[in-house]
Amino acid sequence: MVRVPARRRRAFQRRLLAWYRRSRRDLPWRRTRNPYHVLVSEIMLQQTQVARVVPKYREWLTRYPSIEALARAGAREVREAWYPLGYNARPLRLRDIARAALRRHRGRIPQTREELLALKGIGPYTAGAVLSFAFGRDEPVLDTNVRRVLRRVFLGEAARPADRALWDLAAALLPRGRAYDFNQALMDLGATVCTARRPGCRACPLARLCVSYPLAAGAAPQNPVTW
DNA sequence: AACACGGGGTT
DNA sequence: AACCCAGTGTT
Numbered sequence: 055m056v057r058v059p060a061r062r063r064r065a066f067q068r069r070l071l072a073w074y075r076r077s078r079r080d081l082p083w084r085r086t087r088n089p090y091h092v093l094v095s096e097i098m099l100q101q102t103q104v105a106r107v108v109p110k111y112r113e114w115l116t117r118y119p120s121i122e123a124l125a126r127a128g129a130r131e132v133r134e135a136w137y138p139l140g141y142n143a144r145p146l147r148l149r150d151i152a153r154a155a156l157r158r159h160r161g162r163i164p165q166t167r168e169e170l171l172a173l174k175g176i177g178p179y180t181a182g183a184v185l186s187f188a189f190g191r192d193e194p195v196l197d198t199n200v201r202r203v204l205r206r207v208f209l210g211e212a213a214r215p216a217d218r219a220l221w222d223l224a225a226a227l228l229p230r231g232r233a234y235d236f237n238q239a240l241m242d243l244g245a246t247v248c249t250a251r252r253p254g255c256r257a258c259p260l261a262r263l264c265v266s267y268p269l270a271a272g273a274a275p276q277n278p279v280t281w
Numbered sequence: 282a283a284c285a286c287g288g289g290g291t292t
Numbered sequence: 293a294a295c296c297c298a299g300t301g302t303t
Contacts, residue, residue: 095298096298097299098298099297099298099299100297100298100299100300101286101287101296101297101298101299101300102287102288102289102297102298102299103289103290103296103297103298104297104298105290106288106289106290106297107298137288138287138288138289139287139288139289140286140287140288140289141286141287141288141299141300142286142287143286143300143301144300147300174300174301175299175300175301176300177299177300177301178299178300179298179299179300180298180299180300183298195298197298197299198296198297198298198299199297199298200298237298238298241298244298245297245298249296250295250296250297251291251292251295251296252292282303283302283303284301284302284303285300285301285302285303286299286300286301286302288297289296289297290295290296290297291294291295291296291297292293292294292295292296
């Protein structure tokens with residue numbers, strides 16, 4: 055386990071949320087809490103860049119404005135509507151989720167982690183995203199952005215932590231009642247500042263807290279975080 | 282733990 | 293020609 059002192063945790067939360075207030079991206083799925091809309095965006099965003107998802111997300115919701123409309127669609131049709139996003143099992147699973155919602159959940163997207171994970175196409179990331187973004191629950195997310203930010207800030211660039219440790223860390227850092235903004239902020243920071251290549255440490259609100267930053271600045275390596 | 286699964290943008 | 297991308301399901 056990674057232990058984070060309360061003082062450092064609060065500084066992390068405060069700096070991240072303050073940065074997000076002024077620097078967040080305006081994305082279409084941040085303008086709704088409709089669980090179906092949120093789910094569509096999250097399935098589309100699996101291993102797929104935001105810029106490529108935005109137009110397809112709008113088209114999809116025009117063509118399939120409701121769970122019922124999607125549930126009625128044929129396999130060929132949804133696959134064509136999905137092209138060229140790739141990972142073409144996703145549109146079929148999304149349609150099957152719509153059908154399962156109608157048959158087993160009164161036409162609604164389920165609101166518990168267990169029920170969400172029981173649906174093919176929804177894994178730990180997407181379950182956390184739906185719970186925090188659509189239902190306002192205090193649940194962490196761990197995607198490629200969050201994984202990179204937490205690894206760099208708390209463990210160092212060279213660390214190869216198991217997912218278990220990063221999920222625990224994401225959960226431990228979560229400010230009560232602020233999961234929506236906190237999770238979005240973490241992903242935004244990873245996507246726009248703490249990028250995989252050429253991270254923008256100069257613009258990073260967490261640089262002063264970051265284990266990796268002293269290395270980037272050419273200073274002596276800092277002690278690794280205690281496990 | 283490792284691998285397959287799409288396709289397009291970036292370096 | 294690699295690398296990367298709001299991961300998931302299957303060995």
